[in-house]
Amino acid sequence: MLACVFLGSAVTFAIFLFMVSLLDGPARVPDAPKEYPIVEILQPKEPTKVIEKAKPVPPKVPPRPQQRPQVAAEPAFEGPGTIAVTPDVPAPSTQLDAFPSAAQGAARPLVRVPPQYPPQAAREGIEGFVVLRYDISATGAVMNAEVIDSEPKRIFDRHALKALRKWKFNPMLDNGGAQVQRNQQVRLDFNLQQ
Template identity: 35%
Template sequence: MKKIIIITGLSASITLSLFAFMAFLISNDQVKLVLLPDHVPINIVSLPEDKPAQIKVRPNLNPPPPPPPMPITRVTPNVGEVNTDFNYTPPEIQQTGGSLSVLSLGNKADGEARPIVRVNPKYPIGAARDGIEGWVVLVFDINAIGEVINISIVDSQPKRVFDKAARQALKKWKYKAKSIDGKNISQQKLTVQLDFTMAQPS
């Protein structure tokens, strides 16, 4: 019972203390009143007048006309005279190593090989331009079907001027192969001379 009385007394004293403190605060509180002026200043801002819309002209996007064509200057070149007048006589062909006759023996023909296709060599351009003449001696074999094989240069004059042309021409020759008892056989070591001569214009 004493505890209740003591607690109640403490509570009452604390409550009174709080009320007294609040009254003190209220009495010392200074409230400042803000007085509004009689005339409130009003700032009037004038807006700029609306301007009429400006019409912009679109730029001309078309390309400019092309410039006039440049005049064509024609220049006639000076061409030096080149003397190309010459008559080419195909080289004379001399063959050794066998007779060209064909013997007829009944139904079987025997005989030495004989050419059936001859190709003239091309005159080298440099030699024709310089008016050079000469000859080439070649040795070759003929196989059983008449082809020219194993070509070699024996001699030539001038050296190495007409060798290539002579070799290329002889390689294209075709022969009727030598036959014995109607059977074709090959031949070796046949010799031919190709002469390169130029007939001068009259």
């Protein structure tokens, strides 16, 4: 064992001496770099030709005057003792309301989030429905949502309530102000073909 240690040390020492001799060898001075002639290749300069295309002038179209359709009704049957009446029907208006949501009337849905199908019910192939009652606040949010009826019981209720609470409505307007709308109902069907 001791012989192996001495042999290994001797080999290592010999390798170090060999590396030092490689580094201490005669220093070579690099040769002077050769000079190569510099050649410039010049392209002859040609004037750049700019081709301008004339932009077509759009023809001026005079605005068309709005014509109101003339509705001519035929006079009613003239018999003895009857008066012929020709109704004066105004032309239909082409203007749209600036704020169509500001019209009088019931709340209209803006956002309807569909309910997620419960994974367990989907695996088991269960279908059904949930009937919900809710109120719509003056801001259009759903409040006081509750399950009225469901089939099968309690399987789809939580998912239906969660979806309904995300719905948003344009609130009902009465005399220019938003009103709370109470006791609204909706039926959400859960079908696997959807």
